[in-house]
Amino acid sequence: MRLKISSDRILGSFARRVEELSGQHLLTCYQCGNCSASCPMGFAMDVLPHQIVRLVHLGQVEKALKANTIWMCASCITCSVSCPRGVDIARILEAIRFLVLKERKVADIYGPAQTPEELLQKAPLEGLTGIFRKFSV
Ligand code: SF4
Numbered sequence: 001m002r003l004k005i006s007s008d009r010i011l012g013s014f015a016r017r018v019e020e021l022s023g024q025h026l027l028t029c030y031q032c033g034n035c036s037a038s039c040p041m042g043f044a045m046d047v048l049p050h051q052i053v054r055l056v057h058l059g060q061v062e063k064a065l066k067a068n069t070i071w072m073c074a075s076c077i078t079c080s081v082s083c084p085r086g087v088d089i090a091r092i093l094e095a096i097r098f099l100v101l102k103e104r105k106v107a108d109i110y111g112p113a114q115t116p117e118e119l120l121q122k123a124p125l126e127g128l129t130g131i132f133r134k135f136s137v
C-alpha cells in the first residue's frame with residue numbers, strides 16, 4: 001500500500017494555525033538547534049525554542065503551551081537570523097503567543113491602560129512596545 005506523506009497529514013490543527021499565522025512551514029525546521037544556541041533568553045527558558053517547534057510537530061501542544069518559552073522570548077529575532085533553513089522562529093513563537101491570548105478571550109491583557117503613568121513616562125519606548133506587543137492581541 002502506498003502512503004502519501006504530506007504536511008497536511010503529519011501536522012495537527014494547532015500546528016496548521018501556527019503556520020497560517022506565522023507564514024512559516026514548521027516541517028522546514030530540521031532541529032539543528034542553532035536558534036536555541038543563539039537565543040539570549042535561552043538561559044531562562046524551561047523548553048528551548050527549537051524544542052517548542054518539535055513539540056508542535058509531534059502534536060504535544062499542551063507541553064509547548066505549559067513552557068515559559070513564549071513569555072520569556074524577547075522577540076529579538078536573533079534565532080530567526082541564525083536559522084540555516086530560513087525559518088523565522090520568532091514569528092512562530094509570536095503566533096503561538098497570539099493563539100494562547102486569543103484562547104483566553106482577553107482583548108487587552110496588558111496595555112497602556114494597565115501601565116502606571118510614571119512608568120509610561122520613564123520606561124524606554126522600545127521596552128513598552130515590546131511588552132504591549134507580547135501581552136496584547
Ligand atoms: S535553527 Fe532553524 S532549522 Fe535549526 S532548529 Fe532552529 S528553526 Fe529549526
Ligand code: SF4
Nearest residue numbers: 039073074076077079
Ligand atoms: S526572538 Fe525570542 S526565541 Fe528568538 S532569539 Fe530572541 S528571545 Fe530567543
